[in-house]
Amino acid sequence: MEATLPLQKHKSGIKTAWIIFWHLFFWMAIISFFVFLARINDAQLTSKELTVIFLLYPVINISLFYLNYLVFIPNFLNKKRYWLYAGIVLISIIAYGFFKYGVGLIFKDIVLVHQKGHVISFATYFYSSIFTSLIFVFLSTALKFSTDWFLNERIQRDLENQRLSAELAFLKSQINPHFLFNSLNSIYSLAYQRSETTPEAILKLSEIMRYMLYECNDTKVDLSKELQYLQNYIDLQKIRFGAKAFIDFKVDGNITNQKIEPLLLIAFIENAFKHGVANDITSPIKLLINVADGKLHFYIQNKKHTLNRDAVGGIGLINVQRRLNLLYPDRYKLNIRDEENTYTCELSIDL
Incomplete structure (x- = not known):
């Protein structure tokens, strides 16, 4: 037990590291893709503009994604506190809208001013921000539900496999005493009749039991060995009769x-x-x-x-x-x- 727990923690740590890696890889790939498209459409974009538009704001939206994914859903939605979850999400979206507009004021020339010099109003920007936040909340919710569904399916499948394995082990364990009971009855009849074939019957039974105890532990066996086992049983019955x-x-x-x-x-x-x-x-x-x-x-x-x-x-x-x-x-x-x-x-x- 003491050796198993550290091993389980090690495996769990490796699994968590892989999940973090794939999440980072996904977001980096998405951001790189949009940066590439922006470069194609406008080669004059400065490094500052690229940083604000394709790094700073994506990080803000991604933080809302994981706030919903790691905090809100597990603590509220999964616990069936639906109204509290809806209220917290709504407040978070509004708060993020104000926060992003505040960041936009800092980088006004990049975020709030069109190329024609027109300044985006607070209402227009705020509604756009809410729409973007809703998309990230929806995506995080969809991801959480899909991963939980697949995880539950795998757990149910593992539990079912364990149940079937236990049932098979039980069914197989019934065979030995059932077979032994019948065979011993046969040998008892021979011994009672003082038959000279009793030692041969005991020898056949020992061969049969050796196969059942030592060669049947695998999930599958050679068909030839299984048929030889049947032949030994038939020979044992011939000795009996x-x-x-x-x-x-x-x-x-x-x-x-x-x-x-x-x-x-x-x-x-x-x-x-x-x-x-x-x-x-x-x-x-x-x-x-x-x-x-x-x-x-x-x-x-x-x-x-x-x-x-x-x-x-x-x-x-x-x-x-x-x-x-x-x-x-x-x-x-x-x-x-x-x-x-x-x-x-x-x-x-x-x-």
């Missing part, structure tokens, strides 16, 4: 150099083994994964258990559908068909 496990698992297409969000597909396979029939040779679990043109097509179908027809889905599929909405918005299609004797899931993802 022994010779009575029937699953038709095929992978087509080029899976190299492809990435996918981890632990997305396992829920569908878990659901097929948990709620479906895996020991019917005439109706094996069908699992097909095809990768082509940057898309992954996932298909799984299982025969429904006659004694467990309504107990499909559960936390696994609800979890994966929510993760798909967060991770692949408008980039996936999920079709689930819950028919009388079969349960089918088809998923298409833009990798």
